Amino acid sequence: MDERAKAIPTVRIDNGRVKATEWMFAPGAETGRHRHEHDYVVVPLTDGELLIEHPDGTSVTSQLIQGIPYANVMGVDHNVVNSGKANLAFLEIEITG
Structure with missing residues (x-):
């Protein structure tokens, strides 16, 4: 199996109460398998397919539809892949405290 490119995370806020990370994905890029340690909200910055x-x-x-958020709870374990043909971005906001 070919190794996928990695999505690029940029932490925009981390103040002990919330952590906001902007994720940028080229087509086919992935986060890698991970488990969420906090409840979180995702706000798509672009339309796309995950x-x-x-x-x-x-x-x-x-x-994903730009500007339409969704929420999930801690414990989610997954890998996220941009399965579309265009670049994709979203803001992940974790409730940390």
Whole structure:
């Protein structure tokens, strides 16, 4: 299997109460498998298509619409891949304290 490019995270805020990370994905780029230690909100900065890969080998495709947020709870374990043909970006806001 070819190794995928890595998505690029840039921490924009980290003040002990919230952590906001901007994620930039080239087509085919991935975050790498990770487990969320906090509840979080994702705000898409672009439209795009994500492939969410779960540890059990299953996956689901999700459409992102610029400016339309979604939320998830701590404990989510997955790998996130830009499965579209264009660059993709979102802001991930974790509730840390």
